[in-house]
Amino acid sequence: MPSASAGWKRDPAVALTVVVLWLLLALFVVYPLAALVGRVLFDHGRFTPDGIAAILADRHQLRAFGNSLLLGVGVGIGGTLTGLLFAFTAARARLNRTLLTAIDAAVLLPLVSPPFTSAIAMIFSFGPRGLITYDLLGLKGITVYGLTSTMCSEVITYFPIAYLTLRPLLAGIDSNIEGMALSLGASRWRVFRTVTLPLTIPGLANAFLLLFAASLADFATPLILAGNNFPVLPTQAFLQITGLFDLRGGAVLSFLLLVPALIVFLLQRYWVSRRFYVTITGKGAGQAPFDSLAPWVRTTLLAACALIAGIVLYFYALLLYASLVVALGANHAFTLAHYRVIFTEGLKAIRDTLIIASIAMPLGGLYGVLVGYLVTRVSFPGRQTMEITSMIDYALPGTIVGIAYLIAFNEPPIQITGTALIIIACYIFRYGPTGIRTTVALLQQIDRSLDEASRGLGAGSGTTFRRITLPLILPAFFAGLGVVFIRSMTAISATIFLVSIGCTLITVKILQDMTELALGPAAAFSVLVVAIVFAMIALIGRVLRLFRAHGAPQVASMLGG
Amino acid sequence: MANESSEPAIAVDVDGVSKRFTHRVKGEVWAARDVRFTAAPGAFVTLLGPSGCGKTTTLRMIAGFEQPDEGRILFGDDDVTQLPVNRRNIGFVFQNYALFPHLSVFENVAYGLQVRSQPTAGVAAKVGEVLALVGLAGYEQQFPAQLSGGEQQRVALARAIVIRPRVLLFDEPLSNLDAKLRVQMRGDIRELQNRLAITTIYVTHDQEEAMAVSDHIVVMNRGSVVQQGTAEDLYHRPASEFVATFVGRVNLLRGTVVASSNGIASVSALGGVFKARPGATPLAVGASTRLVVRPEAIAIERDGGLPARVTTRTFLGEKVEYGLRCANTDLQATRPSGGDDTIRVGDDVALRFADEALIALPETDR
Numbered sequence: 001m002p003s004a005s006a007g008w009k010r011d012p013a014v015a016l017t018v019v020v021l022w023l024l025l026a027l028f029v030v031y032p033l034a035a036l037v038g039r040v041l042f043d044h045g046r047f048t049p050d051g052i053a054a055i056l057a058d059r060h061q062l063r064a065f066g067n068s069l070l071l072g073v074g075v076g077i078g079g080t081l082t083g084l085l086f087a088f089t090a091a092r093a094r095l096n097r098t099l100l101t102a103i104d105a106a107v108l109l110p111l112v113s114p115p116f117t118s119a120i121a122m123i124f125s126f127g128p129r130g131l132i133t134y135d136l137l138g139l140k141g142i143t144v145y146g147l148t149s150t151m152c153s154e155v156i157t158y159f160p161i162a163y164l165t166l167r168p169l170l171a172g173i174d175s176n177i178e179g180m181a182l183s184l185g186a187s188r189w190r191v192f193r194t195v196t197l198p199l200t201i202p203g204l205a206n207a208f209l210l211l212f213a214a215s216l217a218d219f220a221t222p223l224i225l226a227g228n229n230f231p232v233l234p235t236q237a238f239l240q241i242t243g244l245f246d247l248r249g250g251a252v253l254s255f256l257l258l259v260p261a262l263i264v265f266l267l268q269r270y271w272v273s274r275r276f277y278v279t280i281t282g283k284g285a286g287q288a289p290f291d292s293l294a295p296w297v298r299t300t301l302l303a304a305c306a307l308i309a310g311i312v313l314y315f316y317a318l319l320l321y322a323s324l325v326v327a328l329g330a331n332h333a334f335t336l337a338h339y340r341v342i343f344t345e346g347l348k349a350i351r352d353t354l355i356i357a358s359i360a361m362p363l364g365g366l367y368g369v370l371v372g373y374l375v376t377r378v379s380f381p382g383r384q385t386m387e388i389t390s391m392i393d394y395a396l397p398g399t400i401v402g403i404a405y406l407i408a409f410n411e412p413p414i415q416i417t418g419t420a421l422i423i424i425a426c427y428i429f430r431y432g433p434t435g436i437r438t439t440v441a442l443l444q445q446i447d448r449s450l451d452e453a454s455r456g457l458g459a460g461s462g463t464t465f466r467r468i469t470l471p472l473i474l475p476a477f478f479a480g481l482g483v484v485f486i487r488s489m490t491a492i493s494a495t496i497f498l499v500s501i502g503c504t505l506i507t508v509k510i511l512q513d514m515t516e517l518a519l520g521p522a523a524a525f526s527v528l529v530v531a532i533v534f535a536m537i538a539l540i541g542r543v544l545r546l547f548r549a550h551g552a553p554q555v556a557s558m559l560g561g
Numbered sequence: 562m563a564n565e566s567s568e569p570a571i572a573v574d575v576d577g578v579s580k581r582f583t584h585r586v587k588g589e590v591w592a593a594r595d596v597r598f599t600a601a602p603g604a605f606v607t608l609l610g611p612s613g614c615g616k617t618t619t620l621r622m623i624a625g626f627e628q629p630d631e632g633r634i635l636f637g638d639d640d641v642t643q644l645p646v647n648r649r650n651i652g653f654v655f656q657n658y659a660l661f662p663h664l665s666v667f668e669n670v671a672y673g674l675q676v677r678s679q680p681t682a683g684v685a686a687k688v689g690e691v692l693a694l695v696g697l698a699g700y701e702q703q704f705p706a707q708l709s710g711g712e713q714q715r716v717a718l719a720r721a722i723v724i725r726p727r728v729l730l731f732d733e734p735l736s737n738l739d740a741k742l743r744v745q746m747r748g749d750i751r752e753l754q755n756r757l758a759i760t761t762i763y764v765t766h767d768q769e770e771a772m773a774v775s776d777h778i779v780v781m782n783r784g785s786v787v788q789q790g791t792a793e794d795l796y797h798r799p800a801s802e803f804v805a806t807f808v809g810r811v812n813l814l815r816g817t818v819v820a821s822s823n824g825i826a827s828v829s830a831l832g833g834v835f836k837a838r839p840g841a842t843p844l845a846v847g848a849s850t851r852l853v854v855r856p857e858a859i860a861i862e863r864d865g866g867l868p869a870r871v872t873t874r875t876f877l878g879e880k881v882e883y884g885l886r887c888a889n890t891d892l893q894a895t896r897p898s899g900g901d902d903t904i905r906v907g908d909d910v911a912l913r914f915a916d917e918a919l920i921a922l923p924e925t926d927r
Contacts, residue, residue, distance in 0.1 A: 449659035452626055455646045456653040457673035457724060467672075471663045 018380050021371060025389050027414070028429045032404035033392070039251045039407050051252045064231040065256055068216055071151060071232060072260070075215035076208040078155040082308060083162020083207055084200075089301045090163075091170035092293055099302075106309035107160040109316055112533045114490040114507050116220035117526050118156045120514065121315035122149050123224065124322055124329075124523075131318070131329060145227025153221050156312060158214045162207035169203040170196070188294060209268040216261055217397030219493035220507075224514055233257045234399040234493065241403065241497065251407060254400045265395045316530070323523035338520035342509075346525065349509040354532075356420050356505070357488035360427035364484030367428055368435015369477045373469070375436075376443040377451075387436075393426075394433035398493025401430055406497045418500035426494055431487040435480020442476045443469075475544055482540040486533050570603035570760050571637035573623065573728055578632030580618055591784040592618040595632070598779045598789055603758040605751065609771040610781035611807070616764045617732055619781070623762060624730050625649050636727050647676075649728075652721030652759070656733045658713045660705040666692070666716050667701035673724035691723040694753070711742050718750070722757060729754065729761040735770065747774050768808045772796070780804050796855075797918075800841040802925055805853045812859070812892050814852040818844045818921065826921045828852055831888040833867050837919035849924040856882070858918035859894035861904060866911035874906050887912060 040051055055061045089095070090103050110118060125132045126144040178191050186194065219234040226232055233253055241250035293301070322328040326335050342350070374380070375387040393401050405426055409416045416422045446469070454464040492507040499508050506525055513522035580592045593615040600606040608616035621627040623634055625646030633642045641649050661669050667688055674684045692698050695715040705713055714734065721729060734750070735743045751774045754761050765771050771778050772792035779789040780803075788800045792808075799805035802813065816830030826844055828837050830852050837852055844850055860866075861883060869892070873884035876898065883904065885892040894912070904910060 447657060447659060449655045449657060450661060452646075453653065453655060453659040453661070453720075454672070454676075456624060456626075456651055457676055457720070458647045458650065459672075459676045460647055463676060468661055 032408035035408035036404035040255045055252050064236045068233040072212040072215040074151045075154045076212040079159040079211040080162045080207045082159040086163045087166035093298050110157050111160045119153045119221045119224040122153050150225045165207045213264045254403045323527045338524040341521045342524045349504045353506045360424045361485040364428045364432040365481035367432040368480035372436040372439025393430045402494035402497035420503045427488045431484045434483040438476040438479050572602050573600040574635035576633040578629040594784040604776045605761045606777045607763045607771040607775040614781040615784040620764045652726035652729045654717050654731045654734045658717040666703050670720045691719045695719045729759045731763040812854040816852045818848045836916045837921040840922045850921045853920040856893045856895045858915040860913045862911045864911045866913040869912050871908045
């Protein structure tokens, strides 16, 4: 029945919030994208497709487009298979608690690191003076740059997304279904092939699309690893703008990126998501009630997982090592010099990053809870439009968002390029949506009759929100805070376009160091970011436990999505 | 509770309320249409009907969760139609209990008192008292997730009555409990209501539950009230086929009125002629009719009545149920177990209907 628990017409506070949010969305989501499209399609006020035509005629740029798609498909397949391996092992191999924790830890590391840490570790290992290629194998003249290394690095970075998508799915398959097939005489392999796998296919498709989109949007890894012979769209757009000062060309390139990104987004949202057979209840991974794996299969799976987890751990150990020696590959004497450098020359970047993250964090958390609450519990005109609009910056590749902000806020009426404000706004509207989704998910588990029960007992809508709704969605607020902070520490693709002399970021500093071959400071910065992020995760986890009301629905994962 | 009721109970008047909404497929639908009934002060009134009949919508309008499009709702002499739910002073028990999952049993029950800014000491005393009343003393610090369904139900009940509401409202409160607990809880609810003497309106689709607890039953169908009265009224004097079939089990026989005198109709059916009281509408001679025959009003004998054959026999403990075939019509009959228990499937028997129990209803298209 269409009766909302809080009507916007009767409540001026609600109406005001809705209007303010719409103004903010119009300013920071709709306007920049409109400015981007305007810059691409119009020249001095006249409509002209010249910009796009020029790109489509340029073989080099077309190759970048093709390379981006190729890389995306490769990462999609590789990452989905790796994620499936881990998810299946975690859900079916009857692991003890220690092994499960080890798997989760190996998966968590890439998720919370700056997106190019594995790329840096690749260079340390396989570069011209790499630990493995040069020191261990004695190979000379090896080039690490290109498709293969970029793809491997991105698979390591993004496979956790597939793991997080597939594990609840596998755990959610009613084990009685598999037991039934087994009791009907099917072999274990046949059960996997005819029951488990078909039930997982929508999840696999979903994971593939998510990884494809992540790879398409990834900017940092190809910038470090792709090299000159393997151009991809995001880096081309970046070079067009920072190298050639051609804002319009960069805009057109990012516009080209928009097409596959949009297709993937629509496929994922409207096609794959409707084909799930298994409803994910969010319950913990149940143990299989029977031996769904033969012993040798179990051993093989565990070994494969251990190998990949080993690579991940090796990468991070290497990063730490590189930050503590004079020059990796040349002089392995212990030194703290790199840390001295980042805390003197790099101090401004650290300070700016922390200040920006600390401002964006509460605002982004609040934004997530407010929008999430409004779109699920209050009926007002344009509700669905608001939900979709709020998701746009989250769904688009960062390069597009960054260039759109650059174009929109570079000149009057709103000239904020180069200030911290533009970066903060970008973080709020790009990463706040995680909080929206968590809030929506939580509220959907909270029956409306709770609101009604409170009002029936004599409480007004204010008291009801404060005493019933708020305590129950507090976990979403903290999770939203955490995600905004972590992404503020690690993001690069959008913000690389928005930094300036006056305001810079750690991640941008790392990239600069990499291009100047100051590998030590780059490693030290990366270690610092990982340390800060881990401290933050621990803190948020503690706060969540402290504030988690009895019986309140739990937040599935702070990093989901 | 020591002081059984501080204020005298009030009547609840539902005065011609209607509620429309727009259905995606069906277009405009009346969820409730000119619903009218009165709950006397302290009475236990049940809204009974199949799902979608408008009983819950009506209850939610009495509570104030929904606004009627037309009509008024009165608590005593107060017109509360425009009063927001949180100022109506009602106690509402939800089908899913709607316990606040993040609050303990004590905090759940205390909530309504705290909202009314009552002093802390008084709150603790009242909560303790009411928890003892519903048999949950000692459960104060438990959380809803730790309780069984029956216990949750009791907390919901305690939370609703602790604020001394003017009206108690129940929305299918027992449907999530198992059959045995349901019977026990309905007895407990009725007893509690008697003791508190708070005017109560109770929604259910279970006719047996309705008959067991109610002073007054309002039968609804398709948004409208179709008949109201005591359980006996509805069972013995149904005004329509719908009520006859919905309340209790029934045989409906096709027949024709052959004569009518002193308000008693003679109806020919199954090849015989029976005397029957007409329902709400008198019937003209020659009119088609449906004869209402309750299964227990059919006596099964060896000879001397309508010839029939036994098709099924089901032993149900305190009674035995027979399926009978008589003049190409299937009938159901019950008789207490014990006694003459020699009737078997395939036997040829003779049926006699208890005349005073028959009712002739006008034929409807239903």
